[in-house]
Amino acid sequence: MEQTHALGRRKAAVARVYISAGAGNVTINDRPLEDYFKEDALRYIVNQPFAVTETEGKFDTKVTIVGGG
Template identity: 40%
Template sequence: MSENRNKEITSVGRRKTATARIILSSGTGKMLINGRLPETYFSGVPRFQENIIAPFLAINGLKQYDIKAIVTGGGIMAQSEAIRHGISRALSSLDVGFKSALKKKGYLTRDARAVERKKPGKAKARKSFQWTKR
């Protein structure tokens, strides 16, 4: 997380293989994800948009900050959760008072669950090949 001279805070959020680079600045609540509005980027699915605004609702600061996010990798759900993680990290570095509220909701914790790798001698990560008795 770094801070530029015009009070922009950058942070990174991750989930599975999705990575979100977040630029947070004080403003009026504008959000851009890969240059598009959240409504168009997430095809109007409310659950993904709720993921993004959840950190702001936790600190009661919905229309106080502008967000610019560059997201790569993963699916749409993982991308929205990566954005949420990045926004939470940026807000916690902005004000120490926000950290406890965000930590209580679990937004600062990186979800470490990822796809388990395929093992040799197995069909998938845990599935065995079909076994024939005779």
């Protein structure tokens, strides 16, 4: 299975994102999206790129965030 990844840095914060073919699961710091973001508006923002590209439910996303206060 092919996996695509990206790295973002800002001051002391580092975010790593891994996307692979899957069932549409989103995991942030080893927690499901629903546990990490309790507000519907924040979950909507996370899923918006998949909705715009009509790829909802086709990719699993794993995000690791460290630092940043």
